[in-house]
Amino acid sequence: xxxxxxxxxxxxxxxxxxxxxxxxxxxxxxxxxxxxxxxxxxxxxxxxxxxxxxxxxxxxxxxxxxxxxxxxxxxxxxxxxxxxxxxxxxxxxxxxxx
Amino acid sequence: xxxxxxxxxxxxxxxxxxxxxxxxxxxxxxxxxxxxxxxxxxxxxxxxxxxxxxxxxxxxxxxxxxxxxxxxxxxxxxxxxxxxxxxxxxxxxxxxxxxxxxxxxxxxxxxxxxxxxxxxxxxxxxxxxxxxxxxxxxxxxxxxxxxxxxxxxxxxxxxxxxxxxxxxxxxxxxxxxxxxxxxxxxxxxxxxxxxxxxxxxxxxxxxxxxxxxxxxxxxxxxxxxxxxxxxxxxxxxxxxxxxxxxxxxxxxxxxxxxxxxxxxxxxxxxxxxxxxxxxxxxxxxxxxxxxxxxxxxxxxxxxxxxxxxxxxxxxxxxxxxxxxxxxxxxxxxxxxxxxxxxxxxxxxxxxxxxxxxxxxxxxxxxxxxxxxxxxxxxxxxxxxxxxxxxxxxxxxxxxxxxxxxxxxxxxxxxxxxxxxxxxxxxxxxxxxxxxxx
Numbered sequence: 035x036x037x038x039x040x041x042x043x044x045x046x047x048x049x050x051x052x053x054x055x056x057x058x059x060x061x062x063x064x065x066x067x068x069x070x071x072x073x074x075x076x077x078x079x080x081x082x083x084x085x086x087x088x089x090x091x092x093x094x095x096x097x098x099x100x101x102x103x104x105x106x107x108x109x110x111x112x113x114x115x116x117x118x119x120x121x122x123x124x125x126x127x128x129x130x131x132x
Numbered sequence: 133x134x135x136x137x138x139x140x141x142x143x144x145x146x147x148x149x150x151x152x153x154x155x156x157x158x159x160x161x162x163x164x165x166x167x168x169x170x171x172x173x174x175x176x177x178x179x180x181x182x183x184x185x186x187x188x189x190x191x192x193x194x195x196x197x198x199x200x201x202x203x204x205x206x207x208x209x210x211x212x213x214x215x216x217x218x219x220x221x222x223x224x225x226x227x228x229x230x231x232x233x234x235x236x237x238x239x240x241x242x243x244x245x246x247x248x249x250x251x252x253x254x255x256x257x258x259x260x261x262x263x264x265x266x267x268x269x270x271x272x273x274x275x276x277x278x279x280x281x282x283x284x285x286x287x288x289x290x291x292x293x294x295x296x297x298x299x300x301x302x303x304x305x306x307x308x309x310x311x312x313x314x315x316x317x318x319x320x321x322x323x324x325x326x327x328x329x330x331x332x333x334x335x336x337x338x339x340x341x342x343x344x345x346x347x348x349x350x351x352x353x354x355x356x357x358x359x360x361x362x363x364x365x366x367x368x369x370x371x372x373x374x375x376x377x378x379x380x381x382x383x384x385x386x387x388x389x390x391x392x393x394x395x396x397x398x399x400x401x402x403x404x405x406x407x408x409x410x411x412x413x414x415x416x417x418x419x420x421x422x423x424x425x426x427x428x429x430x431x432x433x434x435x436x437x438x439x440x441x442x443x444x445x446x447x448x449x450x451x452x453x454x455x456x457x458x459x460x461x462x463x464x465x466x467x468x469x470x471x472x473x474x475x476x477x478x479x480x481x482x483x484x485x486x487x488x489x490x491x492x493x494x495x496x497x498x499x500x501x502x503x504x505x506x507x508x509x510x511x512x513x514x515x516x517x518x519x520x521x522x523x524x525x526x527x528x529x530x531x532x533x534x535x536x537x538x539x540x541x542x543x544x545x546x547x548x549x550x551x552x553x554x555x556x557x558x559x560x561x562x563x564x565x566x567x568x569x
Binding site: 043127 | 162163164165166167168169170171175207232237259260261262266292293294295296525
């Protein structure tokens with residue numbers, strides 16, 4: 035059984051995977067970390083690149099993916115939201131490139 | 133502290149489920165979501181028709197050429213202009229919200245101005261979600277040369293988005309065979325990579341084979357049978373001047389260049405058996421690089437000019453081998469089937485591409501040189517002569533379409549295919565030219 039938090043993490047992961055276009059210069063060694071802040075409505079309040087991959091096109095593709103979601107799937111239960119989803123980190127690291 | 137402990141606990145409890153998800157770090161109580169896969173489709177991009185002031189030459193519009201270039205790469209999915217909500221030509225008219233609504237990631241806008249006999253393009257590329265301009269430039273070209281200007285814009289757009297130089301301004305060389313007049317007509321042609329602006333550089337009643345570009349893009353080496361037997365020529369494209377460089381008894385075939393342009397690899401059989409030789413183009417001296425009773429042929433330097441890939445039938449049938457340096461013991465690269473031939477490495481040393489036979493069909497495959505993994509890239513069945521674009525992202529090869537030989541471009545990972553416009557007769561032996569700066 036997935037916890038409420040895990041369910042929403044999976045949803046966010048799925049949405050971001052569909053929204054992310056890794057550039058052709060991407061390699062499996064590249065990792066970009068973004069810290070994001072959400073509103074309880076699921077709207078994006080802020081995003082910050084906290085660790086660059088070293089490749090501008092790659093960093094931008096990650097930022098573009100994060101900003102492309104108009105609303106993040108978040109739990110309606112306030113405690114779960116505050117604990118996990120008010121602020122969290124997303125790591126972009128391709129394991130299997132096309 | 134209590135929160136930390138509960139995180140550690142939940143981490144243990146859900147260790148089995150961790151495959152599907154996420155690890156909450158115990159150092160800081162903040163969630164980390166890992167994204168390890170991207171979208172499986174091409175990037176949505178909008179090339180807005182450029183506004184025009186002054187008389188523009190007839191023919192294809194610059195923006196349609198850019199759109200076709202980006203689509204041909206297989207990495208982009210341009211939005212048809214009739215689906216656009218507005219046709220801006222400068223930043224102040226770009227409403228990011230509209231483009232986001234259409235699912236677009238990038239928007240290219242610009243204007244063309246006629247200036248005497250030149251056309252000037254001012255253009256800007258925007259990242260829709262980040263609401264930022266990622267490219268802005270003014271470029272000009274003679275009005276008669278709008279295609280070159282368009283390919284230049286495509287190169288810039290491609291590089292701004294992907295971080296890899298575009299190869300849309302490069303050239304193709306290939307050989308056509310026309311039998312309409314009753315007598316075979318072989319023509320060596322050079323065109324843009326979309327097949328446009330083709331020009332015949334040599335015409336002959338006898339076969340022309342294996343064109344290969346010099347690294348500066350100014351010369352072609354090829355095999356011509358014009359003297360009744362195979363000989364290797366070097367052809368300067370600007371002057372049209374031709375020099376016969378190899379005319380030994382027996383085979384003179386499969387020329388390829390070293391990256392300094394000072395020597396050619398070739399197959400000669402002057403000593404009785406097909407072996408690979410290197411010819412110094414200044415002294416014309418040849419050095420034998422392989423020495424085996426089997427047939428060794430179709431050599432090409434690796435990306436550093438250290439070792440060579442070649443085809444050899446020393447194990448019974450044709451297979452790809454790699455010799456780390458001249459004289460070293462060759463290492464067999466291909467094992468997946470009984471027939472693998474005509475290797476062409478990319479310029480980064482990541483992959484080698486070749487013709488691969490499977491279930492009676494000839495296909496194009498590649499092997500990842502880091503892990504020896506083989507991938508079949510094509511689904512047609514009489515495929516030959518793969519040639520990789522200089523940025524390593526596209527591949528051209530010859531195949532059969534309703535009984536005729538045609539050229540097809542695919543993305544180097546085997547994605548989207550684009551067939552070059554059919555010309556008269558058969559088209560063979562494509563060679564992708566270098567990026568010329």
